[in-house]
Amino acid sequence: MYNFRLGSRNDKILLVENLDKQDPDFNSAFTVKTYYSEKSVTEEGWSHQLILLKPSSTDKSYNDIIISEENASDMIIVGEFVEVLH
Numbered sequence: 001m002y003n004f005r006l007g008s009r010n011d012k013i014l015l016v017e018n019l020d021k022q023d024p025d026f027n028s029a030f031t032v033k034t035y036y037s038e039k040s041v042t043e044e045g046w047s048h049q050l051i052l053l054k055p056s057s058t059d060k061s062y063n064d065i066i067i068s069e070e071n072a073s074d075m076i077i078v079g080e081f082v083e084v085l086h
Contacts, residue, residue, distance in 0.1 A: 009035040013081035016053060018065075023041035030078070032056070033065065 001040035012035050019029070039046050051072075055062035067075060 009077075010037060011035070011082075013056060014053070014077050015079040015081075016065075017076045017078050018071075018074060019076065020071060031065065032081070 009028050013032065014035050015030060015032050017030050031053065034056050036052045036054050037048055038050040051067035053067065054064040055064070
């Protein structure tokens with residue numbers, strides 16, 4: 001199990017399980033989306049300003065999923081797309 005608050009995952013394609021509700025794009029608790037985050041750095045350290053799971057699709061009907069403090073604990077990164085096997 002991975003934590004949304006640890007490490008850099010920008011531009012990685014992730015399989016995410018949403019324990020709280022189903023993803024309306026796929027009508028399931030699982031979604032495959034590209035991770036994107038914006039961080040700010042201060043003297044005390046860094047913090048996330050924005051975390052998004054973005055669809056890797058040209059279909060405009062698919063929506064971003066915004067990860068917030070409230071729903072981050074309900075999201076589990078199950079896997080990461082690494083490569084296509086031939």
